[in-house]
Amino acid sequence: MLDERARTLLKTLVEHYIADGQPVGSRALSKFSGLDLSPATIRNVMADLEEAGFVASPHTSAGRVPTARGYRLFVDSLLTVQPMEARQMGQMEEALHGRPSSQIIASASQLLSSLTHFAGVVIAPRRPSSRIRQIEFLSLSEKRILLIIVTADGDVQNRIISTDKAYTPAELVSAANYLTQNFAGLDFEQMRLRLSAEIRQLRDDIKPLMTLALEAGDAAMTESATPYVISGERNLLDVEELSSNMKRLRELFDLFEQRSSLMRLLDVSNSAEGVQIFIGGESGIAPLDECSVIAAPYAVDGQVVGSVGVIGPTRMAYERVIPIVDITARLLSSALSTKSDN
Secondary structure, eight states: OOOHHHHHHHHHHHHHHHHHOSOBOHHHHHHHSOOOOOHHHHHHHHHHHHHTTSEEOOTTOSSBEEOHHHHHHIIIIIOOOOOOOHHHHHHHHHHHTTSOHHHHHHHHHHHHHHHHSSEEEEEOOOOOOOOEEEEEEEEEETTEEEEEEEETTSOEEEEEEEOSSOOOHHHHHHHHHHHHHHHTTOOHHHHHHHHHHHGGGSOTTTHHHHHHHHHHHHHHHHHHHSOEEEEOGGGGGGOHHHHTOHHHHHHHHHHHHHOHHHHHHHHHHHTSSSOEEEEGGGGOOGGGTTEEEEEEEEEETTEEEEEEEEEEESSSOHHHHHHHHHHHHHHHHHHHHHHHHO
């Protein structure tokens, strides 16, 4: 546990670093903390905070910066959230209400992005599971196969499967025909239940392909059944902490393209109350190690159906972004619930 003096200095350091992005020295802490402490005392407290993992010293500076652990303590117990101005809340409400249902989700994502200058993301309500009309396999190389799924409503989903063994074109046709003939009209959850009972009857060499097809198909249909809208990704190119590492930035944009990992992270907020904050490595997703994700669930007629979120650097104005995410979730709930009444 930190004493009040250490908490005040850590709060001052985090706020100062968020404001200007420069390591914070003892002189600035003395000036802005409001504490009557000598520079030597402040340096001692900073050394203790560094040893405890709340701050770190960049090699090029005598000042210190917050670590992910420091941000976490700040967000959990030191942060003073700024109340939203009535004028801005009115503008947010106007941006979402009165629009067709098909546009509200995209509008919410764009709203989050424009207000925070980071990436805004919304997971839309899940659509009913699609039923399968046809499944095909196409050999891409010796151990890479393209899975093609055609649904009953004409949607087409593709997934690449990597196998441990090579399959002949005849084997792929036979496997595809088996799946189409036996499982057409079912969704992938129903397919999994039936196939788990029948898989013992299949040839041993074809069982792994069937298992991989089910896993890949289920993932593809889950993503298509859960629309996902992201806006403002390019804003992250203007964030110095992220743009200075192009390899990590490419990984981040790949994450936005693949979607599934980020959707699972945001789904966590669906089962929690209020705003959830993932700082750095807390997300468990490597490309987000230098980012924070702030997310909140939204509901239609009292039933949680999706989540909204903002993705930005760990150095963000949490006191401003948190209420933006919270209020956007509430306004989206209201707008969609109103639509369902009509």
